[in-house]
Amino acid sequence: MRMFRLMKKNGITDYDDFYQRSVREPAWFWRAVEKDMGLHWFHAYKKVVDLSRGTAWPRWFVDGKMNVAWNSVDRWAEDLGASNRLAVIWEGDDGSVQKWTYRELYQAVSRMAAGLTSLGVKEGDRIAIYLPMVVENVITILAAARIGAIFTPCFSGYGAEAVATRLRDCEAKVLITADGFLRRGKTVNMKEEADRAADLSPSVEKVVVVRRLGREIPVNPGRDVNWDDLIAGKKALSCVETQADAPFMIIYTSGTTGRPKGTVHTHAGFPIKAAFDAGYGMDLDAGDTLFWMTDMGWMMGPWMVFGALLNGSTMLLFEGTPDYPEPDRLWKLAEDHGITHMGISPTAIRVLMKFGEKWVKKQDLSTLKVFGSTGEPWNPEPWHWLFTQVGDKRVPIWxxxxxxxxxxxxxxxxxxxxxxxxxFSGPMPGMDVDIVDEQGKSVRGEVGELVIRQPWVGMTKGFWNDPERYEGTYWSRWEGTWVHGDWVQADEDGFWYITGRSDDTLKIAGKRLGPAEVESALVDHPAVLEAATIGVPDPDKGEAAVCFVVLKSDVKGDDVLVRELIASLGEKLGKALRPRELYFVGELPKTRNGKILRRAIKAAYTGQDAGDLSSLENPEAVKALGKSEAR
Incomplete structure (x- = not known):
């Protein structure tokens, strides 16, 4: 295993000793990791980490210059032993397949880098990517990094307003989109949503369109650029030598209040952490094929890109769904493309296990080495089904x-x-993790708050143009301590379990969504006065949204309005994020300073004890919620 080889190279044979040294001497650890990865530096760094600006603002690989695109593609393309190795495999919803070697990927990335430059994109400019799972997604990410631009990936299922929120926040100069894509055999239009998002975003100068389907689409002659025309005849550009801590990606995550947070990531941050976790944590190596059932707008999309490419591995991009056209689609992918490392959510397994084992047994899954899972907690039944029926008790679940x-x-x-x-077995190497009580004191054997005591490579470099919000979100509770927002417990055998979020953020099928995004979209409707959203357990998605709406005094709630509001949310946020239920209520429970207490709403809805409600201005509203009816 690569983790053990790294340990032995540094004179350590006991894993617990290795972990302890990784958090006791983080500079030693991350230097050892980047050296073992063989990363190329245009200019050597002087110091691994500088904490002179405080724990919340570390500088990693100080004064070092590198480029993550060069380390991900160029070095393999220039290696005679690796240049013809597959870098990317793509399979469409319709079963069509395309493949790119590292050499071919290098050529495509270089042409796109030149194309972006021809549009006036410069170092530090922002590019938004609103694409389905197609190879152009990967090419754009790497092309942006190559010229020192910053990319922002957007979930392909978002509606126009959710995309526009992100475009406006980062002031994106260029939007990359597609005419559409296929999902379960049906066409999903994308260009129209992209046009609406661009119309709402004054900073967008150009919209580059990938012709995935070749369908007829609206054209804006002054703004639209065809992907093929953009890269045609372009010559390769050399990589920009970027500072190690220069931003290369802004990826948005939602909290419980306010607009989405633009987490800033750097050339020597996100890619190294992702590649370490995949390469050493999941034991991914050159010659292996990594597939994660995800979207490039969620963190695991870029994670897969750099986890695979920095390790010289192959990644598989999949446009479709796990059970279309048959329930064995996912297992057929594994056989057809020799997947070794497969990332899949508990939600997907809960869906697939309903079809039975016969669909699993139709395919040869002998290439599988590891199952990966993230985004939501497991239930025992699907975990055991995956391990026994799919993995035949030989494939570990990571x-x-x-x-x-x-x-x-x-x-x-x-x-x-x-x-x-x-x-979980415990913290990743390099992650100085603890479980604490409400006073910030370490606890074991009981549920507590997950915290991180020291910075690490890959830690976000704050929120885009909002340092105060970043510090307030993670560093304000206990000095020098990152509070992550998960409730965890470690048992007497040393196994760790996540018991839930300590805030109100929803995780729908592993996708995190802030209640404020849903509520803002609801309040935009002329009939709605205010709204609140909670997450409740769901047998298929893990968690589903339930909305409570206060209507304006002159509006009568009925079934038609319920359907209209749910449909509106689907248009604005994406169909996958629509609420399961929507209720009309007279008022929402609020604290004296006007904050909606979602904890009380959730307790009333689920019939659980809401705990201390002394801060409520209108406790009678909680009782009324328990009697609310969807109209």
């Missing part, structure tokens, strides 16, 4: 939990140690 702000994992299942169902 449970993995972290976040967009982390660049990867905080906790993981250590493949060098026993794995308990639904659990």
């Amino acid at each position: 449970n993995y939990s972290g976040g967009t702000e982390i660049s990867g994992g905080i906790l993981f299942s250590n493949l060098m140690k026993p794995i308990a169902p639904c659990s």
